[in-house]
Amino acid sequence: MHLSTQGLPDPRHLLPVPPAGIEWLPVNLGESGDSVYRRSDGVAFAKVSVSGSDGVESLAGERLRTEWLAPFDLGSAKVLDWHASQEGACLVMSAVPGVPASELPAGQLLQAWPSMAHRLRLLHEIPAASCPFARALSTMFERACDVVARNAVNKEFLDPEQQDIPPPLLLDALRVQLPLRLAQEARDRVVCHGDACMPNFMVDPRTLRCTGLIDLGRLGTADRYVDLSLFLANARDSWRGPDDELAARKSLFDTLEIGEPDDGRLDFYLGLDPLTWG
Incomplete structure (x- = not known):
């Protein structure tokens, strides 16, 4: 913000x-x-x-x-x-060389996508026990409660379909899922970027390969779906249509060797993130 x-x-x-x-x-x-x-x-x-x-x-x-x-x-x-x-x-x-992935047209972003997904996988494969920083769901949910209580939610960060819904109602819908998501996090905690959006992945515009990651202020151990939700959602405006989006989704989960993606977890963390900025 x-x-x-x-x-x-x-x-x-x-x-x-x-x-x-x-x-x-x-x-x-x-x-x-x-x-x-x-x-x-x-x-x-x-x-x-x-x-x-x-x-x-x-x-x-x-x-x-x-x-x-x-x-x-x-x-x-x-x-x-x-x-x-x-x-x-x-x-x-x-400076990390390259240009932000957000600046690439759809065709080039699709070419860069597998190397970006691989870079995310390498981050997630760092032993979580070695990381001294936590991005715990309990902490992030408390932050969302504070942002909502202060009426500090930036509606531009919300999904267009949610912008007319009062933030306290959005938070209540997430609260119902909290016990399940906390249990999932306990079983599957990795080193997350925490803000895995397209501007934070740098790409060589010549080779269209990912060169690195920037803006690490939210890095810490968390459910890997924290990163996956933002990685997929933030690229949606770049695609030329449903075929590009489906190809990107398949490429991401193939690279991460996730055979059955959990759409509920994706939706939960995508809904929580915009409530934590403010």
Whole structure:
């Protein structure tokens, strides 16, 4: 969610001084509310959260997650610099090569899709016990309860068919399923990206192969369907029609060797996610 920065310190003051002849260029990326900058030589990105924006703690968590995942060679960024003070925090990371999958036309996205699905599989195959970060369903459901109670749900994040339904009713429908989903999570917890949307998968536009993952602020152990639901749903607007969508679905579950996908789990996590931003 993008938060208002009116009255807050200028985030550019927290950026490190770049080499001579290089500058920081503002970029509009993600939903975290951080100010994002790209170095003009293309080798690094910086995220800045100013004090009073409620993002410093989240940015610190992204730093730790980025440092933790880097040695697994999944193409994720490396932390180049970190600075925190009373004014805020700045995280500088190496740039992951390629373009976001969200920028690819349907035909190219279908070609890139198997390598993206394989990258997701490799992430899920990291031993969950080795991951110090949790994205527990109980925690995310509590967050959804808080967002709904504050009337902070962004309706643009909801499925169009749900935008006219009061968020408390959407939350109640999910609450009925909660015991079942908690039991499933206990049996099938993996390392999840947590926000496995198309902008967070980088693709080489020449080879159409996935080069890496970005924006790891929600990485943690969870039910794998947290990632699968967003991965499938976020690509829907890219497809040319039902045939593309069916092909993508089959390719994903074939790559993950899931013979009988659980559509109920997909729908549950797809319904929960937009209630957790706010």
